[in-house]
Amino acid sequence: MTIRLGRRQFLMGSSALAAAAAAGISPAFAQSALRLIFWGGQARADRTYAVTDLYEAAGNPGLEAEFLSWNDYWPKLATQTAGGTAPDIIQMDYRYIVEYATRNAIAPLDDVIGDLGEFDADQLEGGKVNGQLYGISLGANSVATLANKKAIEEIGETVPDNSWTYADLERLGEAFKSAGNGMVAFSDGSGTEPMLDNWLRQRGLALYTADNKLGFTADDAVEWFQMWNGFREKGYIVDAETQALDTGTPESSMVATKKAAMMPSNSNQLVIHQSINDDELTITSYPRIAPGVGGGHYRKPSMFFSVGGSSADPAAAAAFINFFVTNPEAGAILGVERGIPCNSAVREAITPTLDEQSQIALNFVANLGDLVGALPPSPPAAAGEIDLNLLRVISQEVAFGARSAEDGGKAFVEEATAILARANA
Amino acid sequence: MTVHAADAAPQDAASGTSKWSRAWQNHAPGYLFLLPWFIGFFGLTIGPIISSFYLSFTDFDLLTSPEWIGLANYERMFTNDRAFATSMRVTFTFVLFSVPLKLAFALAIAILLNRGMKGLPLYRAVFYLPSLLGASVAIAILWRQLFAGDGLVNQFLSIFGIVGPSWISNPNYSLWTLIVLSVWQFGSPMIIFLAGLRQIPQDMYEAASLDGASKWRQFWKITLPLLTPVVFFNAIIQTIEAFKSFTPAFIISNGTGSPINSTLFYTLYLYNEAFSYFRMGYASALAWFLLLLIACFTAFSFLTSKYWVHYDD
Numbered sequence: 001m002t003i004r005l006g007r008r009q010f011l012m013g014s015s016a017l018a019a020a021a022a023a024g025i026s027p028a029f030a031q032s033a034l035r036l037i038f039w040g041g042q043a044r045a046d047r048t049y050a051v052t053d054l055y056e057a058a059g060n061p062g063l064e065a066e067f068l069s070w071n072d073y074w075p076k077l078a079t080q081t082a083g084g085t086a087p088d089i090i091q092m093d094y095r096y097i098v099e100y101a102t103r104n105a106i107a108p109l110d111d112v113i114g115d116l117g118e119f120d121a122d123q124l125e126g127g128k129v130n131g132q133l134y135g136i137s138l139g140a141n142s143v144a145t146l147a148n149k150k151a152i153e154e155i156g157e158t159v160p161d162n163s164w165t166y167a168d169l170e171r172l173g174e175a176f177k178s179a180g181n182g183m184v185a186f187s188d189g190s191g192t193e194p195m196l197d198n199w200l201r202q203r204g205l206a207l208y209t210a211d212n213k214l215g216f217t218a219d220d221a222v223e224w225f226q227m228w229n230g231f232r233e234k235g236y237i238v239d240a241e242t243q244a245l246d247t248g249t250p251e252s253s254m255v256a257t258k259k260a261a262m263m264p265s266n267s268n269q270l271v272i273h274q275s276i277n278d279d280e281l282t283i284t285s286y287p288r289i290a291p292g293v294g295g296g297h298y299r300k301p302s303m304f305f306s307v308g309g310s311s312a313d314p315a316a317a318a319a320f321i322n323f324f325v326t327n328p329e330a331g332a333i334l335g336v337e338r339g340i341p342c343n344s345a346v347r348e349a350i351t352p353t354l355d356e357q358s359q360i361a362l363n364f365v366a367n368l369g370d371l372v373g374a375l376p377p378s379p380p381a382a383a384g385e386i387d388l389n390l391l392r393v394i395s396q397e398v399a400f401g402a403r404s405a406e407d408g409g410k411a412f413v414e415e416a417t418a419i420l421a422r423a424n425a
Numbered sequence: 426m427t428v429h430a431a432d433a434a435p436q437d438a439a440s441g442t443s444k445w446s447r448a449w450q451n452h453a454p455g456y457l458f459l460l461p462w463f464i465g466f467f468g469l470t471i472g473p474i475i476s477s478f479y480l481s482f483t484d485f486d487l488l489t490s491p492e493w494i495g496l497a498n499y500e501r502m503f504t505n506d507r508a509f510a511t512s513m514r515v516t517f518t519f520v521l522f523s524v525p526l527k528l529a530f531a532l533a534i535a536i537l538l539n540r541g542m543k544g545l546p547l548y549r550a551v552f553y554l555p556s557l558l559g560a561s562v563a564i565a566i567l568w569r570q571l572f573a574g575d576g577l578v579n580q581f582l583s584i585f586g587i588v589g590p591s592w593i594s595n596p597n598y599s600l601w602t603l604i605v606l607s608v609w610q611f612g613s614p615m616i617i618f619l620a621g622l623r624q625i626p627q628d629m630y631e632a633a634s635l636d637g638a639s640k641w642r643q644f645w646k647i648t649l650p651l652l653t654p655v656v657f658f659n660a661i662i663q664t665i666e667a668f669k670s671f672t673p674a675f676i677i678s679n680g681t682g683s684p685i686n687s688t689l690f691y692t693l694y695l696y697n698e699a700f701s702y703f704r705m706g707y708a709s710a711l712a713w714f715l716l717l718l719i720a721c722f723t724a725f726s727f728l729t730s731k732y733w734v735h736y737d738d
Contacts, residue, residue: 075700082487244594247679
């Protein structure tokens with residue numbers, strides 16, 4: 001069989017293709033659908049898609065949602081923003097909201113978001129930049145110690161409650177050592193930024209001040225590294241080699257790989273960790289520096305929904321966000337996977353329907369008591385770089401013995417100060 | 426589709442315009458067929474290359490427009506960036522060890538396969554397989570499992586009573602596991618060596634044997650000199666590949682260059698600058714420096730080649 005394609009037809013076809021390519025459109029994307037982008041795993045995606053289906057079924061405009069892992073998410077979002085093709089609804093993090101808001105890459109929501117019902121005031125405040133609302137909190141969470149309940153009970157101990165201290169960590173470390181079952185009490189938290197932050201806050205200090213400077217001195221950093229060196233030498237925490245296998249994914253974490261019974265995490269992550277662990281898990285607070293000392297924790301907006309600065313229809317995008325956080329049916333689907341819902345009606349409606357892990361997370365955040373301190377200012381630009389490029393590398397150098405704690409602490413403060421000065425000049 | 430060249434404009438040799446238009450009519454279908462490639466080449470390759478050269482002189486964070494800062498990016502690279510120096514050291518160690526080892530391995534296997542053993546096509550395919558899988562994510566993940574503290578490699582060593590370290594997460598060994606991974610993917614230079622070996626006339630070996638030369642001597646005096654053009658080609662290709670190596674380090678350390686930046690390849694550092702810290706301007710400068718580095722290396726190889734590469738003509 002021969003296919004005869006006339007020259008005219010061929011030219012018409014190819015120029016249509018070229019025109020489509022030049023215009024950067026593909027016919028599959030309908031103009032009316034809102035675009036939504038978020039980071040997370042399959043469990044979060046399933047819940048999110050169920051809510052978009054619910055929204056469409058109620059006769060609202062359709063949504064095209066895509067999700068990526070945390071690491072892939074930010075490059076993609078930044079690239080799309082630079083290209084002027086940012087989605088209408090963007091999942092946003094506390095770390096980046098200031099950068100995006102001050103560059104108009106996300107739009108102010110005060111006039112379009114509508115009635116959010118009875119919404120937690122501190123969570124609303126957390127989504128403001130320069131007094132304007134740029135992000136709607138999708139849930140409150142708090143840092144928490146993830147604990148393998150089964151493993152701890154197997155050696156005849158109990159999971160510590162919220163009153164526990166770093167001295168209790170040593171006691172549990174000793175208990176695991178004498179049990180000799182190949183598991184240690186805790187992961188190496190020396191390179192975990194929220195844990196350092198929590199420890200500093202208990203001492204009345206802060207990781208960063210409101211004017212974009214370091215809130216602590218080299219002496220504090222030295223003491224921090226010395227404390228973890230002590231734990232490591234005594235065998236209470238995993239060794240440097242083992243800790244380096246943790247690449248930041250839940251699957252490679254020290255609790256998931258059964259190297260340690262406990263590790264620093266977040267209250268909302270109990271759900272995801274339990275889904276990949278066959279031992280029963282629970283959460284408790286970060287350790288206190290001494291009995292009765294609180295103020296290290298805070299209720300953090302776990303993530304926001306923001307509206308893209310280039311969105312053609314900010315009102316429609318905001319309407320979806322409103323539905324997402326105030327509709328009880330949507331709330332029932334979402335559960336506490338993104339944190340504790342901030343709308344009180346939703347929270348009350350879903351509480352009886354939650355599974356055990358979600359109940360634990362909800363009760364934990366609701367009952368932090370004296371552990372809660374003031375909400376810190378949003379982190380300065382380059383906070384991410386200091387975490388990834390500096391704290392992690394120097395904590396590893398100290399752990400592997402390539403640097404002393406003294407040297408590491410001094411270098412950390414010196415270089416972090418330089419990075420902050422350069423980024424916030 | 427048929428092209429009727431004879432249907433083109435009437436002959437008019439005196440007119441330049443019509444000559445051009447005739448040439449165009451003759452070649453237009455060809456260019457049309459090339460169009461998809463041209464769009465890709467200019468839109469996706471040349472365009473970005475030119476704009477990255479411009480961006481390398483700017484401060485650009487993707488969210489706001491680029492700001493011209495002259496040579497500041499290049500200046501910072503050499504005066505005020507410890508991670509840059511680390512990544513250079515890691516990359517050069519990787520290139521210096523992985524390329525010669527890989528070529529030696531590829532040549533050894535090629536000579537073995539060249540002996541005309543039974544089932545040659547099968548062995549050739551099997552040895553080539555790792556190269557096909559080479560840059561894939563799956564292999565990098567597999568490597569992680571193999572060289573972890575309780576991975577297969579240590580389980581094997583424990584048979585002999587050796588307690589191995591966690592190769593992949595120990596800063597003393599992590600880069601070496603990546604070098605081993607690279608050497609293991611010796612398939613494509615091996616195939617090229619094999620083709621080269623087939624070109625060497627058998628009568629030379631016969632003559633050498635008659636004169637009583639040992640196999641070892643035959644290798645050094647006949648095989649290697651006659652194979653130098655192929656060695657030269659493989660060395661250049663593999664070195665460029667090694668400088669550009671990215672995927673294994675990215676997957677194995679989840680993009681961090683961990684532990685202690687011991688696997689912070691140049692390309693990984695470049696990627697982090699661009700996409701983790703959003704310093705597109707600085708990352709562009711890094712990319713152009715890498716290009717310059719590879720160009721210098723290749724030029725050096727070509728200049729020295731006349732002293733050691735033998736073309737038999």
